[in-house]
Amino acid sequence: MRGALLALALLAPALLGAAPGGSGETISLAGNGPGQRLDVTLAQVVDPAGPVGPEPSGSDRLVATRFRLENTGTAVYEDSPARAAHLLDTAGQRFTGNDVPTTAGPAFPGTVTLEPGSAAEGFITFRIPADAEPAAVQFALNGGLADDVGHWSLPLPRAVPG
Template sequence: MPRSRRAGRVRGSLLATALLALALLATALLGAAPDGSGETISLSGNGPGRRLDVTLTQVVDPASPAGPEPSGTGRLVATRFRLENTGTAVYQDSPAPAAHLLDTAGQRFTGDDVPTTAGPVFLETVTLDPGGTAEGFITFRLPADAEPAAVQFALDTGLADDVGQWSLPLP
């Protein structure tokens, strides 16, 4: 399995997007599509003592909205994450904008906290003392024909240099 298709960390969002594009091209040519969910990635934030173990535990595609249908969306994809504060500082952040879904065409979709029947979303702001954990869903709005390829997560509302990436199975 090519290294770029395994769950892991990627430094910098531009580098992450470029590596994903190369990995997707290799996957399309070779036909490999491993599932990276369930793997825990340890991520650092931009401040001292800011560290999380982040695990992608479930992907629901398509996800059904829990309320009225959102307008202008082809479909919803819900991703469940487990966050554990392994640092020495209090983690206080918004998980939804910290996550991005990338499709096979290289488009990037930012997470949202749209409720779905898949399960509860994260609170708008999650606060975790060192050793604390939280679980919740982050939802993405995608065009109906988009094919999810990977999910990324970074601390500091997605702006930290340390980016976790999980490959998704391709249809």
């Protein structure tokens, strides 16, 4: 059953029309509204990411992902990057991003506003079980609800805080 869930998690983006990505690859994504378009790059994965403040509860750990967002559309981008990102593990579980600060680097603010032609970079953090193995990261505009989904298979080259 676990293998079937992993296969489904990894094949779902292809079946749903998600754009595949690799290490540092930029994927152009459309939003659901007119003129909404971003070039999205997953630049780095930090696993585990050290918390700023209290340690994660229980047997959880933090995984931080650094994204670069560039507004290549004609509309202003105003959205929550954390809600737009998801991490899939090898067991088929899906985790939504959050803006928890880590020692990996600065998180995106709760809402990012980008005029056409402008860009921003920041971290999106995922709280996952300590024994989970990340398999992929996804990103979609409109709070993660747009039809166009970027998909990056992991592992990317990882930075381990030292």
